[in-house]
Amino acid sequence: MAPSKSESAYRLLHEKITEGTFSPGYRLVLGTIAAELGCSVVPVREAIRRLEAEGLVTFERNVGAMVAAADTTLYLHTMQTLAIIEGAATALSAPFIDDDQLAAARAINQAMAELLVDFDAPRFTELNNEFHQVLYRNCPNPHILELVHRGWNRLAVMRSSSFTHIPGRARESVREHAHLLDLIEAKAPAAEIEQAARAHRTTTLNAYLAAANLPASPL
Template structure:
C-alpha cells in the first residue's frame, strides 16, 4: 500500500510521498481555509456586520493571497448561510431579521433535539462534569449579567453534548443553525434577561435526564422544548416589537 512505511537499504525508514503530503496538509491550512476562518471570525465577532460587503480584492490583499481562495471561502460561507451573493452587488454578510431568527430557532430545536438524544449514550462522566462546570459558570454570570458572555457559554455547554452525535449529517445541520445565530450581533438574552435563569435550570434538568439513562425521545423533547422556550420568550418580549431586526 502507498501509505505503508517502506524500509530502504541500510535499515532507514521512509514514509510514502502520499503520507508526507497528508501530514503537511494537516499542519499547514490551505489559503482557502485561511480566508474562510478569517472571514467567519470577523462575522461572528461583529467586525463584519449584517450587510457588510465582502470585496474579493480587498480581502485577498489583507491576507496576501490571490482572489481565487477568497472566492472559494465565500462560496463555502454562502452554503452555510452566513453570506449571500447578489448580482451587481456581490457578496454580503446576511442580515438576520426576526423572521429569520424564528425560522432558525424552530429548525434548530428539531435537529439539535435529535442530535442531543443521539449523543446521550456516548457521553462520558467527564463530559457531564464539563457541561455542569460550564453551567455553573453561566449561573455565576447571572449575578452581573453579561449577555454576550452568557451566550458564548451557552454555546459551549450545548456543544459538549451535541458534538458526540454520531450522525454527521444531523451534526452539520446543527452547526449551520448555530452559524446563522452567530450573525446576530446582540444576544437575544439582552432582550430577555429573565430567560437566562430558566435556561440554566433547564440545563441542569437536561443533564439529569441524560445521567439517569432516560429514553431518547424524552431527551429529544426536553432539548427541543428548551430551545423553543427561548424563542417564545423573545417573541413575547417588548424587545421583539422594538427590535424587528435582531441583527
C-alpha cells in the first residue's frame, strides 16, 4: 500500500535534512512543505513532531520549525553520546559478525586506505559510514541500534555545515579500524572491543575539544 502522507512527509524531510539539502537553521514552513508534497498541513505537522522527538528539528510554539541548529557544544555532546552508544553497539555486535562481513569490512577499510593518497573527503566519509555499519549492524539489542542511528543522523545534519576534517585523522582512523577488526576476529572480550570502538570516536572528539580549548572527555 502507498505510504500515508504523514509517512511520506516524514521520510522526505528526514532525507532532506540528513542529506544536507536543508541546512541547520533552515525554516520548515508548514504550508510550503505541504504544497511541495501536495498534501495539507496536518500530516506535515505530524512528521515534524516526529523529527523533533529525534532531535533533527526544533519547534517553537506559534513560530514554527527549523532544522536543528549546529552549534559546537551540541555537536560535541552528540559525538560524546555516540561514542558511548556505538562503542557498546559494536561490542555487542562483534560475536555475531561472520567471516563474510569481516572480509567486507576489511575491503572497505582498504578502499579508505587507498583514498588517503588522493584524499576525497565525501567519499571517505561515505566509506566510513559503511564500515561502521558493518560493525554494529548485528547488535542484538534494537534499542541500542536505534540510538546509534539517531546519533549518526544528528551528526550528519551538523557535520555537513560546520565541521571540517582534522589533519592526519583519516590515516589514524584507518589504522584504528584495522585494529578493531583484529580484535573482533580474535574474539577479544566485549569490554576490550567496546573500549577500542569508543576510543576510536573519542579521539576525534578530543581533537575537536582541544581545538576549542576545552578539556578532554573523561570517558
